Amino acid sequence: MIRELANPTRFMSLSGALLPWIGGLAALLMAVGLYMVWFTAPADYQQGETVKIMYIHVPAAWLSLFFYMIMASSALGSLVWRHPLADVSQKAAAPIGAAFTLICLVTGSLWGKPMWGTYWQWDARLTSMLVMLLIYLGILALWRAIEEPNRAARAVSILTLVGAVNVPIVKFSVDWWNTLHQPAAVFRLDGPTIHASMLVPLLIMALAFTLVGVALHLSGMRTEILRRRVRTLTILEAERLDVQAA
Amino acid sequence: MSHTFFIAFSYVLTALVITGLILRAVIDHRIQVRALADLEARGIGRRSRRG
Numbered sequence: 017m018i019r020e021l022a023n024p025t026r027f028m029s030l031s032g033a034l035l036p037w038i039g040g041l042a043a044l045l046m047a048v049g050l051y052m053v054w055f056t057a058p059a060d061y062q063q064g065e066t067v068k069i070m071y072i073h074v075p076a077a078w079l080s081l082f083f084y085m086i087m088a089s090s091a092l093g094s095l096v097w098r099h100p101l102a103d104v105s106q107k108a109a110a111p112i113g114a115a116f117t118l119i120c121l122v123t124g125s126l127w128g129k130p131m132w133g134t135y136w137q138w139d140a141r142l143t144s145m146l147v148m149l150l151i152y153l154g155i156l157a158l159w160r161a162i163e164e165p166n167r168a169a170r171a172v173s174i175l176t177l178v179g180a181v182n183v184p185i186v187k188f189s190v191d192w193w194n195t196l197h198q199p200a201a202v203f204r205l206d207g208p209t210i211h212a213s214m215l216v217p218l219l220i221m222a223l224a225f226t227l228v229g230v231a232l233h234l235s236g237m238r239t240e241i242l243r244r245r246v247r248t249l250t251i252l253e254a255e256r257l258d259v260q261a262a
Numbered sequence: 263m264s265h266t267f268f269i270a271f272s273y274v275l276t277a278l279v280i281t282g283l284i285l286r287a288v289i290d291h292r293i294q295v296r297a298l299a300d301l302e303a304r305g306i307g308r309r310s311r312r313g
Contacts, residue, residue, distance in 0.1 A: 066265045069272045076276070111286075115279050123272040130265050228280060235287045242294035249301040256306070 022100045024241050031234045038234070042227035049224050052217035060214075069127040071218055074202070075225035076119040080148060081183055083113030083229065087155070088180040091173035101237065103169030104244075106176065107159055108236030112229055114152035121145055132196060140189035141197035148186055151179040165244060 053071045060067035086109045093102030124142070125135045136142065155172055162168035185192075190199045202208045208215055301307075 064265060066269060068269050072272060072276045112283060115283050119276050119279050122275055126268045126272045126275075130268050232283055232287055235291060239287065239291045239294050242291070242298055246294055246297045246301065249298070249306045253301065253304070253306045 024100060024104075027101060028238060028241060031238055035231060035234055035238075038227055038231045042224055042231055045220055045224035045227060049217055049221040052220060056213070057217045058213055063131060066127065066130050067214070069123055070214075071221045072225075073120060073123040073127055074218060075222040076116045076123065077145070078222055079225055079229050080113055080117040080120050080145070081186060082226070083109045083116065083233075084148065084152075084176075084180065084183055086233070087113065087176045088183070091176040094169050095173045095177075101241075103165065103173070104237050104240045105233070106169065106172060108233050108240050110152060110155050110159065110172075112232050112236065114149065114156060116225075116229065117145065117149040117152055121149060137196045139195040139197060140193040141186070141195050144182060144186045144189050147182055151175075151182060155179070165247070 049071070053068055057068075057071075059065050087106050090099075090102045090106035090109065093099035094106060121142075124145070128137070129135045155175055158172050158175060159168055162171055189195060190197055201210050202215070202218070210218065
């Protein structure tokens with residue numbers, strides 16, 4: 017299956033057929049999720065309506081880590097197996113992951129002010145998430161700094177794999193250190209601690225965010241494949257003009 | 263500031279960022295499609311290397 021998808025032409029055809037369905041399902045789930053958040057989910061007994069920020073903050077945080085894991089596996093695919101689409105996937109994932117990390121940090125800050133009395137605290141979870149954003153920005157800068165795509169992919173892969181050490185730090189920071197940020201409430205060994213009336217809309221919003229992210233990733237990969245074709249053809253044209261001039 | 267401000271700001275910002283990502287994806291894709299069509303219209307194709 018992965019070998020078959022490694023062919024960019026086959027990938028373009030398959031992703032072109034899948035994209036409208038994924039986008040449509042994402043829009044539908046987003047509408048259902050937002051309806052539940054605004055009209056059926058109860059206010060929290062302590063936080064009141066401010067808990068509504070959770071329904072975008074938490075999915076954004078999950079997707080920040082999800083896209084970093086996609087980049088790390090693509091980096092492995094690029095360095096170890098030289099998978100033709102691995103660096104394309106890596107490059108397309110970076111801006112999406114960075115955007116969700118930014119959403120997570122800003123909405124967390126906006127949630128923190130009324131609940132904790134401060135926009136920011138240098139605790140382990142918040143700081144490791146800020147480090148995650150800086151790693152994403154570093155990766156984006158490195159992609160732009162090196163013009164030749166294969167060389168850029170190798171350098172970015174190494175940086176991505178080094179930065180992957182931050183993923184477990186983000187995830188377990190609330191367990192390893194005493195933090196202002198609350199511990200995990202959904203993915204726990206003893207089951208979620210959130211009531212179903214809040215958990216269901218949260219999971220629907222998370223699924224909607226994931227599908228939006230996947231659609232953007234597929235679309236970004238398709239565009240990157242086209243960009244590489246354009247680059248190859250532009251070089252071919254320049255070579256042809258050189259031959260004619262000689 | 264009321265809590266409504268923090269909630270509304272969070273949702274508006276998220277909507278803006280996601281809309282920005284979608285617009286960027288659509289515009290970038292169109293630019294590449296046009297560039298590719300332009301090159302192919304000028305007779306620059308992969309097969310032209312062999313020909």
